[in-house]
Amino acid sequence: MRLLHTSDWHVGRSLHGTDLLAEQEAVLSGLADVVRAERVDVVLVAGDVYDRAVPSADATGVLDRVLSRLRAAGATVVLTPGNHDSARRLGFASGLLAVSGVHVRASTPALDEPVLLVDEHGEVAVYGLPFLEPEVARHQLGVDVGRSHQAVLSAAMERVRSDLYFRPGARSVVLAHAFVGGGEPSDSERDIAVGGVDLVGPSVFDGVDYVALGHLHRPQTLTPRLRYSGSPMAYSFGEAGQQKSVWLVDLDAGGLADVRAVGLPVPRELSVLTGELGELLADPSYTAVEDHFVSGRLTDGVRPADPMRRLQARFPHCVHLEWAGTGSVTDGLSYTDRMRGRSDLEVAGEFVRHVRGVGASPSEQELLGRALTVLDRDEAAR
CATH class of the missing domain: 3.60.21.10 (Metallo-dependent phosphatases)
Known part of the structure; x- marks a missing residue:
């Protein structure tokens, strides 16, 4: 049998x-x-x-x-x-x-x-x-x-x-x-x-x-x-x-x-791609995996804008993305611990740095300050 x-x-x-x-x-x-x-x-x-x-x-x-x-x-x-x-x-x-x-x-x-x-x-x-x-x-x-x-x-x-x-x-x-x-x-x-x-x-x-x-x-x-x-x-x-x-x-x-x-046959292979976003989008060596299920691991120093959409333009079956750039590394403290004792403007600026990998520019700091002032005024008026 x-x-x-x-x-x-x-x-x-x-x-x-x-x-x-x-x-x-x-x-x-x-x-x-x-x-x-x-x-x-x-x-x-x-x-x-x-x-x-x-x-x-x-x-x-x-x-x-x-x-x-x-x-x-x-x-x-x-x-x-x-x-x-x-x-x-x-x-x-x-x-x-x-x-x-x-x-x-x-x-x-x-x-x-x-x-x-x-x-x-x-x-x-x-x-x-x-x-x-x-x-x-x-x-x-x-x-x-x-x-x-x-x-x-x-x-x-x-x-x-x-x-x-x-x-x-x-x-x-x-x-x-x-x-x-x-x-x-x-x-x-x-x-x-x-x-x-x-x-x-x-x-x-x-x-x-x-x-x-x-x-x-x-x-x-x-x-x-x-x-x-x-x-x-x-x-x-x-x-x-x-x-x-x-x-x-x-x-x-x-x-x-x-x-x-x-x-057994593999209807769609899985590939993990590591590198900076520009490299992944331009490197011809990745042509063979364009139809694979893709997990992207980005090493850009600054978090790129709209990375999933851009990756899916080349790899339509990209289903997972993580950012492993140097800006994603913290000192091991929780976000709450790192924010303790800081002003609202400092917290907002740190959030920008945490998400994007670089801090807010002077003009962005000014915009954040103005927005927080408006929020404070609205809150006081309630």
Whole structure:
């Protein structure tokens, strides 16, 4: 049996306010081509199907079309909710969907009830573990365990192994959405918990043939049978240049036989450009990235006027901008501390310097003084 391990689709996510639905649909629909070309039997989606608990109507439309294309390509689909999803919403009509070959495993009490698939070697039991919020999951599982992901996932896996005990000869696959020790995070994941209680030891998943992990957006291998597929697209400029991929997982009569990566297309690349505004607008070496999503990091000594509009004239998909010029550096004090004891005119002048990188000119100081005088007079007249 051949499985395609994916995760962290985040349908509906934006990039600095820019809608990504068209790019997401292009990449995710392309998975149907992989299913056909590689003769994939099962597509696994290990959590964070949507980017938010209440997805938009457009996001649900994208997911509907993508799942339909995967089914038309011949693959069974098994998916689980992650920490971005609402398990109850994602699990709506799961019974009806299962009839069509799309299995949504969103119920914590039923996590030890596998999707049973059959090939020439016998049964394959696929267990979908929804994201387990410790305080909620320990009550749903009916166990008195600690308030950590390690504790509730350990309890969940005990139930999985107990079910497997009564399925001699069955090969096993687990989908889980967690931060497993040894994984390398990116800067686009939302923290599962605070302070490290989210970390889970790899040994929690002992006893199964393959573990399809979700949550970390970088594809990586913790052990041959324990892997993250990563997100199908880059969702932050910190991921610029990452090769996104999915795992093709082969099971034979003895269990895990082979795993290999399949690279995914990039509908629009991400680039971070650093330099003075004039350089970025004129340098011909940037011609190749004019159609990329661009983050501009300006090093001008003085904050330029209207920099985003000017950058977008050359880079229409520039979605992020920061000023890193020398004038943007402060002495480490808060703005309140730096303004304490100063006159209104001094505060206004300092604001000009803070925003623009250079202080107000004498003529500008005069205009500020006149404006403040008028304000004071109006205030006194009230």
